[in-house]
Amino acid sequence: MYSQGLDQRDGRHDGANTAEPAEALARFQARIDAEEKIEANDWMPDAYRRTLIRQISQHAHSEIVGMGPEGNWITRAPSLRRKAALLAKVQDECGHGVYLYAAAETLGVSREELVDALLEGRAKYSSIFNYPTLTWADIGAVGWLVDGAAIMNQIPLCRCSYGPYARAMIRVCKEESFHQRQGFEIMLTLSRGTAAQQAMAQDALDRLWWPVLMMFGPPDTDSQHSDQSMRWKIKRFTNDGLRQKFIDATVPQAQYLGLTIPDPALRFDDASGHWISGPIDWAEFRRVLAGGGPCNRERLETRRRAHAEGAWVRAAAQAHAARHEAKAA
Numbered sequence: 001m002y003s004q005g006l007d008q009r010d011g012r013h014d015g016a017n018t019a020e021p022a023e024a025l026a027r028f029q030a031r032i033d034a035e036e037k038i039e040a041n042d043w044m045p046d047a048y049r050r051t052l053i054r055q056i057s058q059h060a061h062s063e064i065v066g067m068g069p070e071g072n073w074i075t076r077a078p079s080l081r082r083k084a085a086l087l088a089k090v091q092d093e094c095g096h097g098v099y100l101y102a103a104a105e106t107l108g109v110s111r112e113e114l115v116d117a118l119l120e121g122r123a124k125y126s127s128i129f130n131y132p133t134l135t136w137a138d139i140g141a142v143g144w145l146v147d148g149a150a151i152m153n154q155i156p157l158c159r160c161s162y163g164p165y166a167r168a169m170i171r172v173c174k175e176e177s178f179h180q181r182q183g184f185e186i187m188l189t190l191s192r193g194t195a196a197q198q199a200m201a202q203d204a205l206d207r208l209w210w211p212v213l214m215m216f217g218p219p220d221t222d223s224q225h226s227d228q229s230m231r232w233k234i235k236r237f238t239n240d241g242l243r244q245k246f247i248d249a250t251v252p253q254a255q256y257l258g259l260t261i262p263d264p265a266l267r268f269d270d271a272s273g274h275w276i277s278g279p280i281d282w283a284e285f286r287r288v289l290a291g292g293g294p295c296n297r298e299r300l301e302t303r304r305r306a307h308a309e310g311a312w313v314r315a316a317a318q319a320h321a322a323r324h325e326a327k328a329a
């Protein structure tokens with residue numbers, strides 16, 4: 001069910017926006033400061049609405065596109081147990097996409113608009129999904145690192161000021177936690193296996209480490225939206241703050257696995273108690289975001305084909321709903 005009821009904002013709210021913006025903004029900020037949740041029908045500044053639509057839809061697109069690199073390995077999983085876990089994980093990601101599109105729709109945008117923006121290449125999704133999954137170890141590393149980074153980013157979103165997004169994140173985070181564990185378990189099995197398996201695990205870490213650090217977004221000094229999002233309590237931590245938390249949590253896990261983080265400059269700083277990373281290649285990040293990553297074209301082609309092949313399902317569902325409505329009338 002789409003939320004067309006919310007497509008038109010009611011006149012009272014729009015009136016408040018134009019007639020007394022300063023007062024309305026102050027009231028809005030006071031609610032945020034008091035940790036009240038903002039709900040779909042509450043007045044909100046247009047920029048808050050636009051920020052959330054952008055963020056939630058990018059998040060939804062990432063979940064959907066993110067099924068690609070892992071779906072690639074379902075038919076080649078090394079055992080029935082691994083296949084069942086991977087199937088469940090990929091289905092979870094689809095579910096995350098669906099909750100998130102629904103959360104975005106509460107802000108007055110339709111799912112069709114959002115999906116069209118993705119398919120036409122106007123919308124962004126996480127840069128990490130433009131990298132290939134070349135070996136089975138990549139499935140372990142994706143679960144361990146990509147889902148691990150997603151948890152770091154999403155746990156604070158459970159306290160996001162926008163109610164529908166915050167509530168969707170609670171279930172999503174529980175599932176991401178399972179994803180991270182299944183990935184770590186694959187890495188543990190490989191790193192305790194033969195020399196060839198250990199080398200495969202190390203190779204996956206070598207290729208994915210830096211792209212995973214880039215998942216947290218540009219450094220705080222370059223982040224366009226960070227300050228306002230922090231004031232509105234959409235974000236609770238800056239990009240660099242979350243990246244640091246992730247590095248601090250992950251370095252000891254790599255040590256436990258007996259793997260080497262591919263960063264010769266990585267060092268533990270006694271004074272701050274943090275692992276300090278070497279420089280990140282932001283030129284690569286910008287290149288991948290702009291469409292120049294190894295798999296950008298393939299990912300979008302896959303989505304376009306899936307959308308086209310699903311046209312008959314959407315048509316059938318609409319015909320079924322129309323018949324039910326006609327019967328009810």
Ligand SMILES: [Fe+2]
Pocket residue numbers: 063092093096150172176
């Ligand atoms: Fe997910």
Ligand SMILES: [Fe+2]
Pocket residue numbers: 093147150175176179
């Ligand atoms: Fe996940």
